[in-house]
Amino acid sequence: MTTQSAQQIPVAVEALSVPVRATVSNYPAPFLPRVAGRRKRVLGDLFGLRNFGVNLTRLGPGDSSSLHHRHGRQDEFIYVLEGEPVLVTDTGEVQLRPGHCAGFPAGGTAHHLENRGSGEVLYLEIGDRSADDPVEYPLDDLALVPDPATGRRRYAHKDGRPW
Amino acid sequence: MTTQSAQQIPVAVEALSVPVRATVSNYPAPFLPRVAGRRKRVLGDLFGLRNFGVNLTRLGPGDSSSLHHRHGRQDEFIYVLEGEPVLVTDTGEVQLRPGHCAGFPAGGTAHHLENRGSGEVLYLEIGDRSADDPVEYPLDDLALVPDPATGRRRYAHKDGRPW
Numbered sequence: 112m113t114t115q116s117a118q119q120i121p122v123a124v125e126a127l128s129v130p131v132r133a134t135v136s137n138y139p140a141p142f143l144p145r146v147a148g149r150r151k152r153v154l155g156d157l158f159g160l161r162n163f164g165v166n167l168t169r170l171g172p173g174d175s176s177s178l179h180h181r182h183g184r185q186d187e188f189i190y191v192l193e194g195e196p197v198l199v200t201d202t203g204e205v206q207l208r209p210g211h212c213a214g215f216p217a218g219g220t221a222h223h224l225e226n227r228g229s230g231e232v233l234y235l236e237i238g239d240r241s242a243d244d245p246v247e248y249p250l251d252d253l254a255l256v257p258d259p260a261t262g263r264r265r266y267a268h269k270d271g272r273p274w
Numbered sequence: 275m276t277t278q279s280a281q282q283i284p285v286a287v288e289a290l291s292v293p294v295r296a297t298v299s300n301y302p303a304p305f306l307p308r309v310a311g312r313r314k315r316v317l318g319d320l321f322g323l324r325n326f327g328v329n330l331t332r333l334g335p336g337d338s339s340s341l342h343h344r345h346g347r348q349d350e351f352i353y354v355l356e357g358e359p360v361l362v363t364d365t366g367e368v369q370l371r372p373g374h375c376a377g378f379p380a381g382g383t384a385h386h387l388e389n390r391g392s393g394e395v396l397y398l399e400i401g402d403r404s405a406d407d408p409v410e411y412p413l414d415d416l417a418l419v420p421d422p423a424t425g426r427r428r429y430a431h432k433d434g435r436p437w
Contacts, residue, residue, distance in 0.1 A: 123376040158377025162402040213286040214321025239325040
């Protein structure tokens with residue numbers, strides 16, 4: 112890793128050499144098993160990007176990329192590098208292979224990936240940082256709700272009670 | 275390509291199956307030879323994304339990714355899929371290989387890729403759509419200047435004369 116300034120911002124990195132993020136997920140505990148083997152390498156923040164995030168994410172056998180969800184303001188994009196995840200949307204399922212990509216505009220179909228195979232899945236995920244982004248989880252008793260008082264988002268049940 | 279709605283937004287695509295964008299570049303004519311063999315497949319727009327763009331870009335031998343440039347408001351990120359481009363920044367040159375990535379925060383180092391080899395280079399490029407984004411070209415008599423009257427940007431010489 113060659114750095115371009117005293118702030119330790121690298122010029123370029125081999126993505127797989129970046130340490131895996133320590134936090135597996137911020138989901139409330141009952142939902143954690145679905146992403147237990149998910150490993151994220153945070154690439155965009157490493158370079159000081161602020162307008163969007165880029166992660167290199169690995170799914171073990173049986174892992175999901177996330178809960179089935181839809182962003183209210185942020186767009187998302189994924190590009191499959193290795194493995195064959197199933198993309199689940201509101202219109203059904205699509206088998207993806209390396210070189211396949213998919214995009215999810217804010218307010219579009221809910222979605223998630225599942226690794227139903229015995230090998231690993233590796234993909235790039237990109238999402239912008241539009242503020243006050245609510246997230247819906249149509250299949251779970253969960254919502255991510257912007258809190259104007261704090262400027263942050265908090266997890267809630269569908270009836271509004273906090274998790 | 276499976277579509278998810280009557281608007282012909284696909285659920286997912288094989289990126290290399292997407293047609294190459296017809297416009298090679300919007301640069302003024304004197305600068306076009308440097309990107310003459312560059313081929314962009316526009317992936318993000320295909321899915322209706324609006325907050326950022328994703329292209330799958332191929333460089334032939336001798337091609338540059340762009341002129342040496344720096345965005346004023348937009349962040350950029352690249353991930354190399356095939357080939358070995360040279361990344362040129364204000365601090366020097368770095369040889370990249372497949373699996374390498376680099377990010378360029380707004381206002382950071384100017385940068386571009388060069389394919390100095392005999393093979394092709396294939397990479398993903400991501401950039402957000404922050405409005406009124408000026409672009410500097412430190413090595414060329416060129417600037418991309420937001421025009422408040424039209425809400426668009428126009429190319430100008432460094433002394434302000436339009437190209």
